[in-house]
Amino acid sequence: MPASDLTQALGEQVRAAFETATPLRPQGGASKQFLGRAVQAQVLSCAGHRGITSYQPSELVVSARSGTPLAEVEDTLAASGQMLPFEPPHFGAGATVGGTIACGLSGPRRPYAGAARDFVLGVRLINGRGEVLRFGGEVMKNVAGFDVSRLMTGSMGTLAVLLEVSMKVLPRPQVEATLAFEHTPAQAVRLFNDWAGQPLPLSAACHLQGRSYVRLSGSTPGVGSAAAHLGGERVPAHEVPWTDLREQRLAPLHGGLPLWRLSVPATTPPLALPGECVIDWGGALRWLRSDVDPGAVCSVVAASGGHATLFRGADAGAEVFHPLPPALLRLHQRIKSAFDPRGILNPGAMYADI
Amino acid sequence: MTATRNAPRDADRAGELARELRRFLPAEAVLVEVEDLKPFECDGLTAYRQLPLLAVLPHTVEQVREVMRVCSREGVPVVARGAGTGLSGGALPLAGGVLLSLAKFNRILDIDRAARTARVQPGVRNLAISEAAAPYALYYAPDPSSQIACSIGGNVAENAGGLHCLKYGLTVHNILELHVVSVDGDLLTIGSGALDSAGYDLLAVMTGSEGLLGVIVEVTVKLLARPTCARLLLAAFDNVEAAGSAVGKIIAEGIIPGGLEMMDNFAIRATDEFCGAGYPIDAAAILLVELDGTEEEVAEQVARVRGMLESCGASEVRAARDDAERQRFWAGRKAAFPAAGRLSPDYYCMDGTIPRRELPKVLTRMDELSRHYDLPVMNVFHAGDGNLHPLILYDANVPGAIEKVEEFGARILDLCVEVGGTISGEHGVGVEKIEGMCTQFSAPELAQFHALKRAFDEAGLLNPGKAVPTLARCAEIGGMHVHGGKLPFPDLERF
Numbered sequence: 001m002p003a004s005d006l007t008q009a010l011g012e013q014v015r016a017a018f019e020t021a022t023p024l025r026p027q028g029g030a031s032k033q034f035l036g037r038a039v040q041a042q043v044l045s046c047a048g049h050r051g052i053t054s055y056q057p058s059e060l061v062v063s064a065r066s067g068t069p070l071a072e073v074e075d076t077l078a079a080s081g082q083m084l085p086f087e088p089p090h091f092g093a094g095a096t097v098g099g100t101i102a103c104g105l106s107g108p109r110r111p112y113a114g115a116a117r118d119f120v121l122g123v124r125l126i127n128g129r130g131e132v133l134r135f136g137g138e139v140m141k142n143v144a145g146f147d148v149s150r151l152m153t154g155s156m157g158t159l160a161v162l163l164e165v166s167m168k169v170l171p172r173p174q175v176e177a178t179l180a181f182e183h184t185p186a187q188a189v190r191l192f193n194d195w196a197g198q199p200l201p202l203s204a205a206c207h208l209q210g211r212s213y214v215r216l217s218g219s220t221p222g223v224g225s226a227a228a229h230l231g232g233e234r235v236p237a238h239e240v241p242w243t244d245l246r247e248q249r250l251a252p253l254h255g256g257l258p259l260w261r262l263s264v265p266a267t268t269p270p271l272a273l274p275g276e277c278v279i280d281w282g283g284a285l286r287w288l289r290s291d292v293d294p295g296a297v298c299s300v301v302a303a304s305g306g307h308a309t310l311f312r313g314a315d316a317g318a319e320v321f322h323p324l325p326p327a328l329l330r331l332h333q334r335i336k337s338a339f340d341p342r343g344i345l346n347p348g349a350m351y352a353d354i
Numbered sequence: 355m356t357a358t359r360n361a362p363r364d365a366d367r368a369g370e371l372a373r374e375l376r377r378f379l380p381a382e383a384v385l386v387e388v389e390d391l392k393p394f395e396c397d398g399l400t401a402y403r404q405l406p407l408l409a410v411l412p413h414t415v416e417q418v419r420e421v422m423r424v425c426s427r428e429g430v431p432v433v434a435r436g437a438g439t440g441l442s443g444g445a446l447p448l449a450g451g452v453l454l455s456l457a458k459f460n461r462i463l464d465i466d467r468a469a470r471t472a473r474v475q476p477g478v479r480n481l482a483i484s485e486a487a488a489p490y491a492l493y494y495a496p497d498p499s500s501q502i503a504c505s506i507g508g509n510v511a512e513n514a515g516g517l518h519c520l521k522y523g524l525t526v527h528n529i530l531e532l533h534v535v536s537v538d539g540d541l542l543t544i545g546s547g548a549l550d551s552a553g554y555d556l557l558a559v560m561t562g563s564e565g566l567l568g569v570i571v572e573v574t575v576k577l578l579a580r581p582t583c584a585r586l587l588l589a590a591f592d593n594v595e596a597a598g599s600a601v602g603k604i605i606a607e608g609i610i611p612g613g614l615e616m617m618d619n620f621a622i623r624a625t626d627e628f629c630g631a632g633y634p635i636d637a638a639a640i641l642l643v644e645l646d647g648t649e650e651e652v653a654e655q656v657a658r659v660r661g662m663l664e665s666c667g668a669s670e671v672r673a674a675r676d677d678a679e680r681q682r683f684w685a686g687r688k689a690a691f692p693a694a695g696r697l698s699p700d701y702y703c704m705d706g707t708i709p710r711r712e713l714p715k716v717l718t719r720m721d722e723l724s725r726h727y728d729l730p731v732m733n734v735f736h737a738g739d740g741n742l743h744p745l746i747l748y749d750a751n752v753p754g755a756i757e758k759v760e761e762f763g764a765r766i767l768d769l770c771v772e773v774g775g776t777i778s779g780e781h782g783v784g785v786e787k788i789e790g791m792c793t794q795f796s797a798p799e800l801a802q803f804h805a806l807k808r809a810f811d812e813a814g815l816l817n818p819g820k821a822v823p824t825l826a827r828c829a830e831i832g833g834m835h836v837h838g839g840k841l842p843f844p845d846l847e848r849f
Contacts, residue, residue, distance in 0.1 A: 110549065
């Protein structure tokens with residue numbers, strides 16, 4: 001599909017919704033509908049607002065309209081030997097740049113390269129009043145004004161409709177190698193953290209069903225000597241788990257039971273929660289397939305210093321994100337009002353009260 | 355930078371408020387005498403000075419909370435201050451406000467080697483964190499040139515960068531958690547020991563918020579493993595375009611150096627004279643390229659980068675022979691400010707970011723402006739990320755010099771915005787660039803910033819008058835451009 005700029009039409013739709021206080025649900029490729037709380041609202045389709053507006057490999061920045069397919073951006077970057085460093089999941093063929101940034105999801109490379117929000121340099125957006133605004137830019141060193149661009153990342157479309165995002169990109173590594181080890185979960189957590197404290201070219205580390213997988217990325221000599229140092233078993237390229245992990249196609253991550261996303265300090269020992277667990281992000285993310293009581297999950301995870309999200313399989317109307325302390329919740333409500341005074345953008349997508 | 359005359363303080367009001375604060379603060383932590391307030395009258399932007407109503411130096415979080423409760427109740431503005439090294443006047447006091455110093459918050463609370471984190475108080479010096487982490491072969495990556503003195507709390511408030519931020523990121527990429535006292539005295543935990551937290555990304559919003567959204571009382575930073583090896587290449591070029599193209603080539607070929615800096619001829623001569631770094635003083639520009647990693651990785655990168663520098667026309671490429679020489683080559687770059695200070699009674703360091711490809715054009719225009727204003731400019735450039743520091747040399751004693759420098763500076767910032775960059779790469783907006791914000795942002799964008807600010811601070815007591823200008827302010831200043839006959843802010847009255 002060709003590039004197309006629907007700024008005016010989208011702005012008009014949001015302004016009309018503002019006038020009539022009509023709730024809107026911004027939508028790209030509808031690949032992440034399962035995420036967050038269900039929202040009763042009129043779909044605002046952004047998929048037609050697409051196209052890479054600027055790409056300068058030697059500047060390490062790409063800018064694209066929000067409806068641009070993520071796959072298109074990734075292919076364009078790959079053709080120049082570059083990539084989105086945060087390795088975002090797609091979760092569907094139609095995944096768009098806007099949805100990716102609005103959901104703020106990052107893949108296995110996150111702890112080593114950075115999160116989605118680390119690479120957001122600027123956004124054009126439509127706020128809840130229907131105003132088209134631009135924040136940030138195409139440069140990383142930019143401290144003029146508040147960091148609204150990064151605030152938008154992960155805000156689930158509740159603060160603004162994203163029109164365009166500028167992101168920093170990085171070169172693809174020269175080579176990658178994946179090593180496998182027989183570990184218990186506790187061993188995996190301990191070693192992942194030991195290795196992260198050494199100057200090794202790590203780019204991913206996960207553990208599932210009794211095995212750890214570690215990815216090394218970088219120059220040929222660097223990866224070679226790190227692999228020799230760490231040992232383990234070389235995993236052939238066609239068997240590496242990273243894409244399946246990212247897209248949640250690995251066996252323990254799908255099935256009938258609810259899927260929890262537990263974000264914890266990386267050194268947290270295996271959690272005392274029933275269910276099958278996949279350790280990701282070098283220990284900092286635990287995916288848990290379990291029907292255990294949500295209150296129990298939140299309290300165990302909070303005690304470890306982290307937070308829990310019911311990623312898939314929530315009951316309708318239930319809260320899915322970790323509860324916020326009262327003062328922080330009130331601040332969230334005020335921030336929401338600052339961007340969307342009539343509460344028309346994805347009301348209730350994150351919390352019932354926002 | 356017209357030096358502000360000290361607006362008069364209301365000494366009676368100061369006395370009243372001091373009594374209120376001394377109910378829970380030791381007497382010596384509440385300063386009202388002029389001699390005691392003088393050390394706080396400016397930060398690193400010394401042309402602006404203002405005595406606060408009074409200064410407080412709490413040493414516990416509970417004291418900070420109580421200070422904020424009292425000030426909120428009394429409607430007294432508060433300006434927080436770390437080490438006072440900031441270059442944009444972010445910690446400039448208000449005549450009617452309290453200067454809240456976090457200097458006593460200087461303890462490193464915990465270093466967790468296994469988790470690679472450090473919990474520190476905001477007054478801890480940036481370099482002190484790396485020094486404390488050194489026994490574990492860990493360090494804190496963001497290294498602003500003032501790191502020997504600047505505070506981590508200030509670094510968070512400014513989203514400080516440094517020479518190695520191309521590869522290792524800004525402050526926002528290197529912190530996990532903040533404890534923040536809100537304007538009402540609430541204590542908020544923002545972020546966590548995990549890599550993300552529930553709700554909006556308030557950690558990103560707080561970082562770079564210049565003391566406008568809350569008072570930072572604790573910071574948890576990420577620590578990284580020290581690279582085993584670092585090598586520095588110095589390349590000389592006969593013209594800036596060639597140097598710029600070498601930078602682009604290195605990046606396009608997939609190498610992210612640990613550091614990548616450029617200096618123009620003026621800067622080369624000044625810093626070489628100042629500290630004998632041994633720079634090739636006839637070069638139009640030099641590049642300093644630092645490559646770090648394991649021995650094997652670095653050896654490979656050095657060979658590739660050397661080839662690229664030569665193919666882009668470097669007249670000379672030198673590799674630092676050892677770590678001591680590497681430090682010496684860097685010392686010159688880091689000495690840009692004192693070198694400027696040696697050449698001229700006064701200098702004004704500017705900070706802007708431009709897309710890298712625009713550098714030759716920007717330097718040419720700056721050269722023209724330099725001749726127009728008859729003021730010399732030396733340029734140091736974080737070439738890897740486009741962050742430019744022109745240093746304008748002048749003599750404040752010459753009548754009209756300050757106004758000229760101010761105007762020259764504003765033209766440079768306009769130029770940055772014009773080529774698609776920003777008016778502040780890392781020094782913050784503070785008071786210094788508040789007018790530049792009117793060029794970079796439209797009225798509805800500024801209004802959106804204000805709405806976000808009000809969500810944190812309805813009454814506008816935290817660092818008012820800094821960072822984000824009011825629309826009325828934008829309308830007042832003379833330098834607004836009228837494009838195509840359309841007046842900006844058309845609904846504001848003009849006199």
